[in-house]
Amino acid sequence: MAAILALSLSAATGGALAAPVSDPPRPLPSGAELTVRPGDRVTISTSATVDADTRNGVRVVSGAFATAGTLRREDRLVTAIMTVACTAASGPYEVRFRSPVGEENPSGIDRLWGSVRVAPADETERVECARRVSELPLESQEEHWPGDAPWPQTPWDVRTVRAGGTITATDNSHMAGDGEVKLSSPAFTQSVVMRGSKKVDAAVRIRCEVQPGVYTVHWNEKGKPAKEWARYRVTEAAPGCQDPAIAPQAGAARKATPWLVGSVAALSVMGGAGYVLLRRRRKASH
Known part of the structure; x- marks a missing residue:
């Protein structure tokens, strides 16, 4: 009976009881080592006001990640999400902070945050990893700054x-x-x-x-x-x-004023000239 009820609920909710496409990202605290498998997602979150190494736009790099992550503002925190590459060999990898794109220089950021240890995986698991990773949505570029900060802080400060x-x-x-x-x-x-x-x-x-x-x-x-x-x-x-x-902006109104004044003055002059001419014609007729 329980099995029938479970199947009925699944059908009624359109498969809501099915397993999610991917597991939630796994947090990596500062100084820690996290054991991961190919395809796992890793997240780093820290205060955005501690120092210049933990600011918006700082890259998170590791030989274990498919691509570098980016620390993005989430109110008073900065957060990054990275995916472990399906081809990553087993073993330990450092996770480091590096300068934002465009700010790379010899004296830039190069800070050790922690490490990940990739567990061994066979070929079947790596093939399945590639399928799952291909179905993941792109990581959002949105940033969410505190409400008291002037908008926008960056082009992605939504x-x-x-x-x-x-x-x-x-x-x-x-x-x-x-x-x-x-x-x-x-x-x-x-x-x-x-x-x-x-x-x-x-x-x-x-x-x-x-x-x-x-x-x-x-x-x-x-x-x-x-x-x-x-x-x-x-x-x-x-x-x-x-x-x-x-309504026109104040600046537009200010710019329009000289034209308006000039037009009124011109109309006044034309009106005065017409009045004088009319009086002359009346006198000549008398």
């Missing part, structure tokens, strides 16, 4: 905002000046110009009808090609959400 809500974008690198950069994104109600004296920022509003998902922000600077600058996640709008009427 913050969450509700459709119809607002989020402030800040240039933390101080690469742009007042009015030099326009931000655009499919979910914005309109493109916005970044403004400020010491650093530039812009408050952007998300359209109410935008579908939930992750969207990209493009950085458009005068005289330079556009680039992907930030990402954000949109959740469903509140009931009754309505987009406000689009």
Whole structure:
């Protein structure tokens, strides 16, 4: 009876009782040695504020891993997930921290974190390992920084905002000046110009009808090609959400003022000249 009930539950849930595609990553604490098998996933998690060796973007390398991992921000921590290569020979391997991509130099980061010991595996296990690893999804590049940190800290600093809500974008690198950069994104109600004296920022509003998902922000600077600058996640709008009427930015209004003043002045002059001409014609007719 129990077997029949188990089969019924499995059918009703569409195979929910089946074994997962892969086991959860196994944690590797600092200074420890972890015994693993080909295809196992290993995770490292540590405080992001201890020292410069444990910051966002630092690579995690080992001869046992299929590819290097990357420490990515998870609130107050940084976390990386790596997969043990299916071809890794049995034996011990060091796990080290290295400088982020683009920062490699002779005085860069080279810190021993711990080690893994790969258990012996026969050819059948390695073939099965290759099949399982090929089915794994790509590791997410998203970072999740604390809410009190200006957004974005990096192009993958994904913050969450509700459709119809607002989020402030800040240039933390101080690469742009007042009015030099326009931000655009499919979910914005309109493109916005970044403004400020010491650093530039812009408050952007998300359209109410935008579908939930992750969207990209493009950085458009005068005289330079556009680039992907930030990402954000949109959740469903509140009931009754309505987009406000689009108003020109203050900068645009300031730029339009001289034209408007000039146009009014020109119309005034034309109106005055027409009045004088009309009076002359009336006098001549009398």
